[in-house]
Amino acid sequence: MTDHEPTGHPVHALLTDGTTVRIRPALPEDHAQVLRMFEEMSAENLRLRFFSIARSSARRAADRCCGPAEPGHRTLVAEAAGQVIGVAEYEVTEAPGTAEIGLAVADGHHHLGVGTLLLEHLVSAAREASVSAFTADALAENHTMMKVFADLGLRTERHFEGPEVRCTVLLDQDETYLSAVEERGRTSDVASLRPLLRPGSVAVIGVGRKPGSVGRAIVHNLRTGGLTRRLYAVNPNASSFMGVRAYPSVNALPLVPDLAVLAVPAAAVANTAEECGKAGVRALVVVSAGLDRDQADGLLTACRTHGMRLVGPNCLGIANTETGYSLNATFAAHQPQRGTAGVAVQSGGVGIALLDGLSRLGIGVSTFASLGDKYDVSGNDMLQWWESDGRTELALLHLESFGNPRAFSRTARRVARRIPVLTVDTGRTEAGRRAAASHTAAAATRTMTRRALFAQAGITATSTIAELLETAALLHSQPLPSGSRVAVVTNAGGAGVLAADACAEAGLVLAPLGGDIVSDLLAVLPQGARPGNPVDATAAVSEAQLGRCVDRLVGHPGIDAVLVVLVPTALAEATGDDLTRALLRGPGQRARPVVAVRLGQDVPVTLLPTEDGGSVPAYADPQSAARALGHAVDRARWLSRPPGSPQDLGGIESDAARALVDTYLAEHPDGGWLAPRECAALLACYDIPQLPWAxxxxxxxxxxxxxxxxxxxxxxxxxxxxxxxxxxxxxxxxxxxxxxxxxxxxxxxxxxxxxxxxxxGVVVQPLAERGIELFAGVVQDEVFGPLVLFGLGGTAAEVLADQAACLAPLTDLDVHDLITAPRCAPLLFGQGGNGPVDLEGLEQLLLRMSRMACDLPQLAEADFNPVLARPGGVTTLDVRVRLLPRKASNPYLRRLR
The missing domain is CATH 3.30.1490.20 (ATP-grasp fold, A domain)
Structure with missing residues (x-):
């Protein structure tokens, strides 16, 4: 999970080898360590850093880095095992928005990404201080430094002067830079998870004597799950458990394990974690529950201090079915089946249900992580592991909370381009709604925010575990449909009607069948068949006839998927099982998805094996099949669209807007609602059109x-x-x-x-011309960041609740989705005979609101209602803006919780 502390507070982050360092501001008491780091550099590195091998340069540098705080100067240090291993600093120059930087990494710690990580944090700190460019002088032969700048992802300019080169780094945090940071983060994250998911040795600490204890269950699962690595138990009162050698403490183990599983009482967790960290353990799984705040802080401190990754506490454990590891460090009742689905859950009960369901379907599991209270390892970490492991073909998530939704969204969006990412949308109702401060706050429920995150990231969100498994079965076994046109085939007319209703409710379209395909179907079906859609093959259809019918429908260019609904009947030439075999004799992976419904089936969904080793999903009812097809259609539609791109906006005066906000909050430290004049001035900073007023x-x-x-x-x-x-x-x-x-x-x-x-006072305005009254708003969610809402406005805004939402910053595609999603959208495009409104003006309004929300974290909510949309333009008639004293936080900065 990600720390939301602003730059300047100590944070932990990962190097390229997965080890942990602490990034923090330099302090006067660091002087001795910084000086020693410089003095221990080789003569060559000293020359490259200071253009000289004189040791006096090192002392001057240490004095500057660790001296009293001065305006315009910032120094950050990287610390590992209590030792300073890197320093980065900037000092503002006379040139506006420019700062000179210096960077040094201790000998023995090169090529681990220390310098790059420090620069990323220095860039974030500089941007907060309105620095827009770094300059640095280096020797032209200092190829390592040149590569660090070149690989940073920021635009770099070089100017050579004899043996020296002056580099200028522009600090625009654009998509190129974010992608570079993201890739470095992925590499480091995956490396840090190897001791957890591919450990060379495992120790279970807290193995009890009583049968049925959690520790014993974990040892049993590790032994019987095929673990080929060394396994130890830790208990001071026994010498062995179930054939596993036991030792009295971690320090007594014959070797330091990569992974330790803690099943000790809550009161002992922090001390045990500290003992593991001092011994050199690389990763922890803490199944213990009931930790209080002090115990939790002690656990996390031990993990960060000693660079251990942590799953839990209060979790079921982890599992990896990879050949050569076969790690089942859980206390689940059954061994997970080897397979291709990655699973990460917060609830142990949900985890057990998914493990059992995936095993029953034959999909199996690649890696499983029960995250529990999620102090460290999160869904974001697991997504990056699955992206890189070469085994995972489906990602299944059950997350009750998000540590850093915007970073999670970027990761999920990238991973979902390669494999389906599915989740259960939990907490869809709210027992207690917070008091609504405006239309925007009333509309922006946590459910709407979470769904916006899922939709933008390409995550398939289901309502139940059963629906999740039903959808996973289809995505695992069938190709994605190219559209939403479905053909329904059945041997019972009434069942076809049920399927048609289910398809319509799932957003699918029953494709009209033209004369050519009708003739083909009549030629292969028994007499009396009705080749409409649904296709009623009658109870007399045989296995061969049904197979030919399905093949013709699959091959028709006007059909994207085929749904076959079968009812057992004694009147057919073939039994129900024979009819099902008609779907299995062909290839399991047809050109288009084929889905079966077997009314009366005793399980909600199963995968039926085909002759060529594939499978066809079979459902117990049409609703389940149609829902799964609907999710597949949505995924195909999302994949077919190019990634959205940010839009360049003219007329933005961000600095003036920040000054306005700072002035208001200086006068109103607790925040509040802007007066009309201040609202108008803020909108003017973003060139948002307003109706004239006085x-x-x-x-x-x-x-x-x-x-x-x-x-x-x-x-x-x-x-x-x-x-x-x-x-x-x-x-x-x-x-x-x-x-x-x-x-x-x-x-x-x-x-x-x-x-x-x-x-x-009173606001005076001219009576606006007639048009469509719309609603646009922004609310700053403390977890998810800014959310932009749009829909029908006026007095009906809350009554009709016709709004859509997207997380900021908005791309061009996000804006299109916002405008087209509400039920009132056809009116904007001219339905009703009044002609389309100014759609470009509407897009600009939403993009500028998004930019305003991203620029100003203090903007708690903004309510534009009504916004008048006409063919000739878009105008804001009424605005409410509330500010709160909040600090900016860079959600993409690499850091651990």
Whole structure:
């Protein structure tokens, strides 16, 4: 999981070999260590670093790095096993936005990514301080330093002057840079998991004497699961357990195990972890539960201090069925079947259900991880392992929480391009909704946010474990459909109707069958068959006839999938099993997916083996089959689209927006709602169109403003304002269709009377032209980051709840999805005869809102309602913005929790 502390706080991160280092600001007390690191450099490395071998250069550098904090200067150190092994610093120069950098790595720690990791953190710190470019002078022969800059992923310029070269690194965090950081993170992450999932030796600590104890169960599963590596038990009161030699402590073991499984009482977990770390253990699985805060902190501290990766606590354990390892360090009742599905869950019960289900289907498991309370190893880690292990063909997740959703989204999006990633969407209801502060906050449920994450990342989200297994069976055994057109074949007309309904509910389309295919079907089916869609093959259909019918449908270009619904009947020429064999005599991997439904089947889903070694999924009811097909269609559609790209936006004044926010929060330390003037100024920073308006604090000011702003029809609008007013319609705090001075004065006096003691002023606007009233908003989720919402607006926004959502930053495809997802979307494209609205203007509005939310983490929520969309343009009529004192956090910076 990822630490959300801002840059400047100590964090842990992984090097390329999987070892852990601590990145932190340099302190005065580091002086001796930094000086020693410089002085122990070889003469050649000293010359390359300081252009001289004089030891005085090392002392001056140490003095600068560890001296008193000065404005414009930042030094970070990398620390391993309590020793400083790298230093990176920058100092702001006279050139605006530019800083000079220095970098040094201790001899003996080169080629592990220490320098690159320090630079990544230095880049993040510099960007927070508004530094946009690094400069560095190096000897032209310093090829190692040149390679570090070149591989960083940032645009680098070089200027050679004799034997020296001046490098300029531009700190734009674009897609190229993020991808480079991501790839380095993947390499390091996978390396760090090898001692956990491919250990050379294993020790189980806390093996009890009583049969049925957790520790004994784990030892039993390791012994009987085919583990070929060395296995030890740790218990001070026994010499062996089930044929496994036992030792009184970790220090007494004949060798240091790569992996230790802890099944000790909660009170002993932290001390045991510390003992393991000091001994040199590389990874821990902690099945113990019930840790309090101090015990949890002690466990994590031991793991970070000694560089151990951790699964758990409060977990079922881990398993790897890879040949040569056969690691089953779980206390599950059954051995996992070797296979191709990677499984990561937080709930042990869900894990057992998935292990059993995948074994029953014959899919089996490549790697299994019960993450438990997920102190360290997360779903993100497991996705990267499955991406690299060469064995996993399906990824199944059950995650109750997300440590870093945006990093998880990038990883899942990349992995899902290669293998299907499926999850159970848990927690879809909320027992207690937080108080809604605006339309946006009311609409942005955690369910909507999570579904947005899944949709954008290409994750197949199911509602139940059963649905997850049903979908996994289809994706494991059949090709993806190229579209949503389905042909239903059945030997019972009523069953065909059920299947047709199920397909429609799953978003599938029953393909119309033309004359050519109808003739082909009539030629192969028994007399009385009805070749519509569904195709009623009648109860008299034989195995051979059904097989030929399915083959013709599979080969038809207007059909993307075939759903065969079979009902056992004594009237058929063949039994139900014979009819099923018609689907198995052909190739298991046809050009298009074929799915069976066997009404009365005693299991929800099974995989039927075909003659060539493939399989066909068979379901007990049409709804399950149709849902699985629907998920396959969605995955195919997602894969067919190119990855979205960020959009360049002109007219953005981010620095001015940040200054506005800083000024407001300096005056309102607890945050709050911006006044109309401040809202307008913020929108202007992002060039977001607004309806003209004026602020009035007296009746005469309102009359003057109305005369100046009135539209061609002479009508104006007055909106009351006071801090905290959210829903003007509910409070009857607006007057529409005002004409002339007398009506404006009457409206103003009405506000003064009804809102005495509250009213601080009135917003005056011309009456807007007719158009479609829409809603757009942003809410900053503390876990998921900014979420952009869009849908039908006006007073119906909350009643009809017609909104879609995407996580920011938005790409071009995200914006398209946002606009087309709500039920009101056809109106925007001209349905109803009014012509399409300004779609480009609508896209720009959403992209600019997304940019604003990403620039300003303090923007807790923004509510644009209504937004008026017309063929001639898009205009914001009313805006509410709430700020909270929050610090920026780089979600893509490499760091462990």
């Amino acid at each position: 602020w009035a604090e007296t009746e005469d000011d309102a009359v003057f403003a109305a005369e100046r702003l009135k539209g061609p029809d002479g009508l104006t609008v007055l909106k009351a304002h006071w801090p905290g007013l959210l829903h003007k319609s509910e409070q009857h705090a607006l007057h529409l269709d005002l004409r002339g001075d007398s009506q404006v004065r009457a409206a103003y006096r009405d506000f003064e009377t009804r809102f005495a003691g509250l009213l601080t």
